[in-house]
Amino acid sequence: MRAAPTILHLDMDAFFAAAEQASKPSLRGKPVIVGGLGPRGVVATASYEARRFGVHSAMPTAQARRLCPNGAYLYPRFHLYRSVSDQVMELLRGLSPLVEPLSLDEAFVDLEAGGVAFDEAGARAAGERLRADIRAVTGLSGSVGLAGSKMLAKIASEEAKPDGLVLIPPGTERELLAPMPVRTLPGVGPATGEHLRRAGMTTVGELAEAGEDELVRLLGRAHGVALYRMALGRDDRAVVAERDAKSVSVEDTFDVDLHDRVRIRYEVQRLADRCVQRLRGSGHSGRTIVLKVRRFDFSTLTRSETLRGPTDDPAVVREAAGRLLDAVDTTGGVRLLGVGVSGLADYTQEDLFAQFAEASAEGAAGEPGAPPEGLAPGPGGAEGPVAAAEEEPAPERRWPAGSDVRHSEYGAGWVQGSGVGRVTVRFEEPGSAQPGRVRTFKVDDPELVPSDPLPLVDPGRPAQAPSSPASRPKSRSGAAAETSPGSETSSP
């Protein structure tokens, strides 16, 4: 591990919910919950206002509604989050070529590799500058952790939340970690945490005292060794800018368990097609086809089959998935189906031939066939906007809560709710000073159309000018404007 705290971890605060609040002025300061809104949905992100009611990520949405009945419940708008994320990642790449994105809202940066910081003061200045730039460009806040390793930088950013910066000075790691719960360490989830608790270990200090041999005995070689090192504050994993994908998969949970074998087979074929679409989109082919089935009792099983060579042919993947399904007992019902491809390869000559052959067949074998009679395609018919966008034209227009719309007379707005043939829209834009007016229309009103999300910060009028590119000289040391946590967003 390096001596200077020049690994930076950025974590955007309640990212999806914050983006929704920035985009919809009427939701600012209110509890906002983003996630699946169907009967089996779960919370992806809750705003800090919603967290005060006990709502948190991964909680069933139905439970969240009981805890926070007056919150705004919205479907995720990944297009918006991805565009904001791109802006943030661009700022990070201004700091260093070594940027490792972990998700849309998180990344590691090696400041030393970028030449922007070599010591504590430099790292702190770069972190503060970054936070100010993110706010200027996106209107959102992010928390920054700085330390000499990835693990500690991540722990630091967690401590910094919301809207803060924490630096772990070199030499203080063990002392700092010792009283923390074992769950603080990456790789310790509910199962390992419980395992360790039964063995009498609840803090990181107790793991360090137990010794490597004991942890290996309890958790196995790889996990035990890694955990012992982490407990000592040792982590020499490098920031890796590019990672190759290892697998591609798609899955759907159905609002109601499926029992009909014909319907199940049809859904597997649709998933296989979607999976191949994604596979091709990523420029890959793959050798191992995986079928995932979650049964009525939540037990999950996977079946896989490895082909002779990689493929990106939908017919081949459909067939393999179908064969795997034949070996699965689905009596009792299934709540989730998934199809994945692993053992990824770049395109091969063989794949090109396969594609060519398929193209000449004019897609005759490229369709999964019509849905079983009387059954609409899709998971229970209540899928979110992302899934809906991939469907065939629906007989009735859908207006998912939170989605962007435009009305020929009233302009840009978003869907507050819909039902019984009506859709309620609030007309406001990210820059609106006041909450917008609400109007209700018929769902098939021709004046109302879905639209793309508007940028959170008008590019012509940034909230505040971002500082010059991060590759600039390091002499600038101010940038203290955004250090204080927002008073209204303190965690419960």
Added chain:
DNA sequence: TCTGGGGTCCTGCCACGT
């Protein structure tokens, strides 16, 4: 009062070839 979606990594078991 029920538990999403898209991933990664590890472990144990088994079959197979040498």
Added chain:
DNA sequence: TCTGACGTGGCAGGACCC
């Protein structure tokens, strides 16, 4: 010809992460 050791690959499940 039989047997055991060993390495490897495939498969299934579990844990974890965001």
